[in-house]
Amino acid sequence: MTVLALDSVRLTYPDGDRRLTALDAVSLDVAAGELLAVAGPSGSGKSSLLAVAATLSRPDSGQVVVAGRDTTRLSDKERTALRREHIGIVFQQSNLLGSLTALEQLLVVEHLRGGPVRAARERAGALLDSVGLDAAKRARRPHQLSGGERQRVNIARALFGRPAVLLVDEPTSALDHERGAQIVDLLARVTAEHGTATVMVTHDRALMARADRLLDMTDGRLAVVPTPAVRS
């Protein structure tokens, strides 16, 4: 079942008195439980692709359908609500909130949804366990965690709202190779377990082996990589 669909998406940025084309006729379908990797050189438009899928950027033209809704027709407020309900984002820098403990990084998602925060504690703890964060570290703030631990919390936060779509921007760029591999393993596992439609952007070709599908981005255009990786 397709959960995320981009159709002929075009995105430009102002560039002096001309416009720079960041995404050019990009079309894409991602099904529930599928891990799609997007690779490509720096500046090719990978983050722009995620921004459009995340409803953080409005494309100039084309459609972006998330969970059955064409997001290009929604107001800012509706897009915010859509992100809250259906989209999980794993940022490149583990963008955790400085004043919150690891556990609270997850609980704030529940608070944003107006849910009972106290009742969510157990589920948050279990999710942190499942991404491999020591129980002893749940009460730590971001500056007391390692880069890999922060990235695990980041993933757990993105998953906590049970999103249909999980968008991941270079999750391993701040990590060494081994930790990076662990994180990608984790993403492959949660994609399968939670049935999310996951799009992962990465520079690191070695990590793409875990993806179900690999696309290549060049100058704002997507191309299928001839030898698709096979999930192990």
Next chain:
Amino acid sequence: MFVALRDIRFAKGRFALMGVVVTLITTLVVFLYGLTGGLGRDASSAVDELPVTDIVFGAPAGAAAEVSFSSSTISAAQAAAWARTPGVGSAEPLGVAMTRAAGATAAGSVSLFGGSADLLPPLLSGSAPRDGQVAVSRSVADTYGVGPGGTLGLGTEKVTVSGITATRSYGHAATVWTTLATWQRISGQRQPTVLAVRRSGADLGAADAARGTRTVARGDALVGIDGYQAEHLSLQMIQVFLFAVSALVTGAFFTVWTVQRKPDVAVLKAIGASSGYLVRDALAQALAVLGGGALLGGAIGAGGGAVAASAVPFAVGPATVAVPVAVMVLLGLAGSALAIARITSVDPLTALGANR
């Protein structure tokens, strides 16, 4: 207030500093408020609490009447004409003067009011003065060591104390009441200073024009007390400046704070926090800091004022505390709201990617 509370806890030092600043300014404002009230009362209560509606000021023939107790004087003809004016229930002559008092335990300045017994403040003991007698404010009784039946020297005269009234004062000198005749003798003035009028609705402008007098409502007559206006205005100006300073300081604090928080705000928006949610959260944070600081400052100001009241004129009351506390909170909120409004323009896109 999920994030706001945790931010306060996390950045304790900064918020505590801000809270202390709010506390100190509020303390100062409450002090000033109490002092303004106390000094105002000390300068004017004998006039302000007269049981009349208006005060008529006069001037010697030829001069224009102005609102000034020190230059006003009322002729017998003016007094008689005013007593007959339609719409005027009563117009009683009142003498106002400063004089020197000498009692058993002290000597100093008092204000001397001469007029009929119905202008007298409430009697606490004894009776209203007859000619040759005075009723003294309680504070005069205490300071000069006199009571009903005792003797008080006023100017060159010696008078008997007939009773003690509630404390009133005028021009920062406690008030002694007597009859108009005795007032004339002690003050050496022939004519009363003003008329104390009870009016029943009529417009007194025409009467004023006909008699060359100037009539103002009792509350507006206070500016006719020497020094009252200057004192009041300078204290009020300091208050206004303090309020402005507090609004600017809180505005500046929350501006810096909001700018620092921008990355966090972008992340929160990216994960689905609406601008409304974030603004409410930030305003609640500002309210917590301002409310906490202002309440503490109000308590310290009221407590300090109560202690200081024995040494300086200080009026502590629910209003003298509640008004400055409320104004501090409201102005602080206004200042921080301007800063917090920036939250709405933070682009959640900045949370994504490496460009931050």
